[in-house]
Amino acid sequence: MHTFRSEVVLDRPVEEVFAWHERQGALRRLLPPWEPVTVVQEAPDLTEGSEAVLRLSGPGAVAPRWVARHTGLRAPYEFTDVQVSGPFAAWRHHHVFEPAGDGGCRLVDEVTYELPLGPAGDRAKPMVEARLRRMFAYRHRQLADDLAAHAAAGVPPMTVAVTGASGFVGTALTAFLTSGGHRVVRLVRRAPRVPDESAWDPERGLVDAEVLRTVDAVVHLAGTPIAGRFNHRHKESVRRSRVAGTRLLARTIARLRAEGDGPRVFVTASAIGYYGADRGGEVLDEESGPGRDFLAEVCREWEAATCPAREAGARVAYVRTGLVQSPLGGTLRIQLPQFWAGLGGRLGTGEQWQSWISLDDIVGVYHHVLTRDGISGPVNGVAPEPVTNAAFTATLGRVLHRPTLVPTPSFGPRLLLGDEGADLTAFASQNVHSGVLAGAGYRFRQPDLESCLRHVLGR
Template sequence: MTNFEWTSEVPLAAETTYLWHAQPGALTRLSPHWAQEIVEESYPPIAPGSVAQVKTSVPGSYGLVRRPFSSVHSEGPSRFSFVDELKKGPLSQWKHTHEFSSVAGGTKIDDHIEFSMGPAGFDSIDRTLIHNLEATFEARHTRMLMDIEFLERMNAPLLTQKKGKRILIAGSSGLVGRQVAALFSSAGHFVRLLVRRTPKFEYESHWNPELGIINPRDLAWADAVVHLGGRSIATRFTKKAKEEIRSSRIDSTTLLAETMRTLPEAKRPEVFVCASAVGIYGSHAEVPVDETAPAGDGFLAELCQEWEAAAARVEELGIRRVSIRSGIALTSLSGFLKLQTPLYLAGAGGRLGSGEQGLAWVSLDDLARSYVHAVLTNYVRGPVNAVAPDMVSQQEFAETLAAHLHRPARVPTPGFVTELVLGADGAKELALADQKVRPERLEETGYQFAHPTLTDCLEEELGSGA
């Protein structure tokens, strides 16, 4: 049996720190993306007998290779403590005790882990795992401090003891939706999720946009409605795919907006925040654009215009509307960065196309935070560009990613290769798009980026490989 100890401090009272860990979404927010992916949090969180399911990364893989790992919770040795113990996973034993105690200026968090890889003779593997745990807990500490700072700026109910808002979220099973839901619930707000499957938990409600099924009482319950649903656009733009992409967004948004219309005025939500994309500006930009720029040409530009118009119907009802025009979310959990990283690690990475195209990117954390900022900041309305202030070209992205991974960036991907994968239209509007976008509205309304530069983002999302 090998022992691992880690101690850190945070500027919150011990009871508050313990309660934060006991909130739905805390595990999602605490977990470095390169270290583990949350499949399903335990519910109720950290309650004895509850089970958390994750995919933990193999050390040295930058989060590209993950193994299933589940743990069951039990009571800890003191008032503010809890334990999670291996239920199923790649280790033979794992017991993690979390304890929170008061110190001057905040809380001391003591993490004690007892683990075993298997029979004797695995010393080198144990040392590797300890090194990985050190990197993981350092990153966990950084993430928690980052979230505490954000919660303070957003006057989180967990910190102020004031009543939280009621947040109804559609599209919560997606990459961004999970983080948005976790940010709200870990802050102490009341979150209800619209799901298409049969609800499993008390905080879930069924809906089916294709069939026009939704319970108006869910919308009447909500102070704010957040909609992030929609079929992935990372595909060949065939006629069928375009129609599915369009209908998944327009039909669901229309259903939400029209259901709000049927409610008595006093029962309507205060704000509707709906997803959109920087694709509204088209696939070619001569100069950087902000939210005042006109829409461009192409399928995505037309789609986003129609999408935002469907969301804007709620303004006739006196409901504040925000459309989050997101850039490419960079994360090791999915999407562009996850697809590119293996190529670079193999020495086959490089720019896409000419490399001169602007890449409108944003970290997953900043994209999720932009939704929370939009809901809780009363004077945010209309279109909001959720992109990082650090504008880069495809060439600059390639060089920065290669430097982070200590690999060359010498193998450019010609345009015809992306056309083979995405088709001519998909390649033009996605992989080879030239998008230079500024986050003017976010900065004007006081938003502070967690990862303002590409280097910051890559360090967060990929770590050092551990």
């Protein structure tokens, strides 16, 4: 048997750190995004015998499922996960929470494990230990940052309805909110399976107003993915999925507010596409005017659809999101195989500006907007240091230790997306900054691109 130990001192009380681990969403927040692991089932709590189920994929997946059972609970000081089935011959993860310093907490993670294949498998121990060091460094940073964000907000638990909760951003946001002690009601386009789900159908104009009556805020993330060939059918789906759903929610909130009830806050996604794709190096902020292309028109209609809620007295904000960086989704997920193969390079001239943000920071922006009463209207969800495509390419290559000498010719994206789609996405140039976030005191977790990429890729 081998033993790995890692610890961190947190400036939050033992009881608070332990309670965070007890809540739904904690496991999802702690899983490194570069690992080929997805959560099938979170354990309902930490009580004896409760189980979490993970799915493994990729070339290192010795077993397709990893089942971990909780045992040894002594709240708020310790609990243990024991592998029931999975990739190791044996695995035991002991979590210890100890008082430290001035009301802080020392979290000790001790993993005792046995590799498969006996002595032959033990040759992989250095690689496993290196992987564990990367994983726990990530976990401890995530935990510290999440606890700090919730403490800084200083708000009582909220009930938040979320559309698009199973999407790229929605999955991370809901896990962040629930592990922080808030309740999330997921609006889903199927029959509800658990108590905190409610069916809605924006195409048919159906949403349960009685469910929305019970929530403090609504976050609207749902919409057809923009990626795809920009033919008439795709463009109409992009437009309709955003505008119809936003209008339905805004009108429902307005009706409830007129009755003296319902959500006080409505936050909807938007995009930096609002500013148009051909702004070159012009510095853009929330006061800048809109563009005139298709995506700019969609964003204007999208945001305008919130008007009924705003006119009824709800606080309304729309987050104009930049390029979200994570190997779990977005453009980075598409780019990584090419860069890992050493075939990455600038796109076209590489002079186009890319306004990006980490997945954790876009989650943080939504949380900041939800919990700060003074924020309304447009909010640019972008990191403070946009980069050119050439600079992005060089940074990603440096982080991965891969060459970036092969430029991607412009005809590639045009073949996949069509001329309009390529111009509006792949070759868009938007140098966007957020005066609202700066003025509202938002603290970025990853303010520069290299720190962001190293964190999300474990490099």
